[in-house]
Amino acid sequence: MDILGTFELGIILSLFVLGMIVSFRILGFADLTIEGSFITGGALFAILVNNGINPFLCVIISMLGGGLAGIITAFLHCYAKISKLLSGIITLTMLYTVNLRIMGRSNVSIEELTVLDYLPYSWYEFSILLFICIVVFALIKIFLSTNLGLYLRATGENESLVKNLKVNPKIFIIMGLLISNSLVALSGSLFAQYVGFSDIGSGSGMLVSMLTAMIIGENIIRPHTLNRQIISAIFGAVIFQFLYSLALQLGVNPIDLKIIIGLLLIILLIVTKFGRRNKPSKNIGTNFI
Amino acid sequence: MNKNGLKYVVFSVIILLLFGCNNKGTGIRIGIVQYANQSILDSVYSGINQEFSKYGDQYKLEYYVAHGDPNLNVAICQQLVKSEPDLIIALGTPSAQVIAKNTETIPLVFSAITDPVEANLANTMEKPGGNKTGITDMSPFDKQVELIKMLKPDAKKVGIIINASESNCVAGMAYVREALENNQIPYEELDASTSAEIITSAQSLAQRCDVFFISPSNTLYENLGALKKEANKRKIMIVGGDKSSVQKIGSIGTYTYDFLEMGKNTAELAIEILEKQLDPGLIPVSRPKNTYLFLNIDSAKELGIEIPDSLLDKAVK
16 A cells, blocks of 8 residues: 555645635635636646746746636625625636646646655655645644634624624635635645646546545544644545545455445544544534535 | 444454555556546457456456546556556556656556657657557548548548647647648638537538548537538538447548457557566557448448449448
């Protein structure tokens, strides 16, 4: 079993889950744009780095690209008054074309050095990813503890409270989706670097997988504080990836693989439920999924 | 049993599964990754399986399917590389790319990949380099274009609907253009990336062309009915496509591959590499050995075209 690879992929995807927590849980916005901005991140990175731009700059630009998609969704919701789900779906639909236009074709391989290639040997790839992950998680934690971050969290929990404070909640919806989509695009760009190519199909089913990862994380780490909520992203993503490896390890018929993953998931959720003696405490954030 | 006990039992079962299942048997181990359950890839795999089964227990196949899940694809490829099989066969571009990224030592044979050079799987078609070689499913466009020359020597203009956003279509069209220019056949291309655009493009082309050529665009393949409708209205000859385009859409004829045979060729290539200890990087990326001609006599009759006997003899049906 490739434990290192499982952890590396888990770390990359934990950024996706973190983005999801910001929009789904903290902001209370079920934003489907992320499935598209995941590909946008990878596509922008692949094209820019192949054109000889510094890989670190490429990562930042690809994050901005994903964030822009989030802003569009937020505008559709706040100003065009389209429902949350639908505005995400509309942006997601349009992103398909945008991503194809960015790449020019459906599959682009990365031919230049990436952020992960700066140090040799496989353990360094892991440490770079871990470093990026820790920095991003710390930044998000710090941001959510500032005044701005508190307003953002309040927007998700109780929008009318924010209005009573004479602050426009729309600003925080836009800010929240900008942050969550940038995180997802970062995850997408790291994923593309990790596998060595960007593919138009690489976002398919990602949203549902990562939603599962988020819920696994929350089942294991009861997120009744902000810190726990953020940390649950890492646990969720790594354990979810671990389930995949475990199912593969069983050596079942390829057709039965997905049912094995489902069964492992059921076992995991039951075990975490029974293993808990005290009653579940109140979770932070909105709990509509 | 109390709840804590149950917890420990389940965890120990998981740990046992993790470390207990290292079923490395005897024989030469071949790892096969397939990106998705799709008809072409499935038939390539059954071809590979048939060929290897001839050798009995000598080769041990380990077969994985990623079900089109990008995440699972990476997990499968990493695990496969980690288990160090003697050779890996990858079907589908994303799987081949991840395997190529993860190993530089285990020989990789890819198959059913339209453009290995564009996908960074080969440096050139003649000399792929590294540990990899394989078989491309780039259709024999030159032969398909020759059909136009043989069946309708006085063709005024060939209309082609393409999709510039599909990499396999762009790659394939390079060959089509070259073949058309070599045969001095005038042609016109229109770009269509949605079903609606295909209908308008077909209507527009129908006014100026007397032959339609089916480009390797997936969008076009999904909407061939629209092309057929326009062609029937104006008695335009359709050429090219795959077997089903000839049987269902009424394309007058095409040359194409048998994907089961492509699988067998893939397996033969893998066996050759293993038995003769060849360096895969030096083996040119090949196309399947045989092409098959399919003709639709009904549409030929409707259009009043005589199919030469030389072609009829070669055709599969």
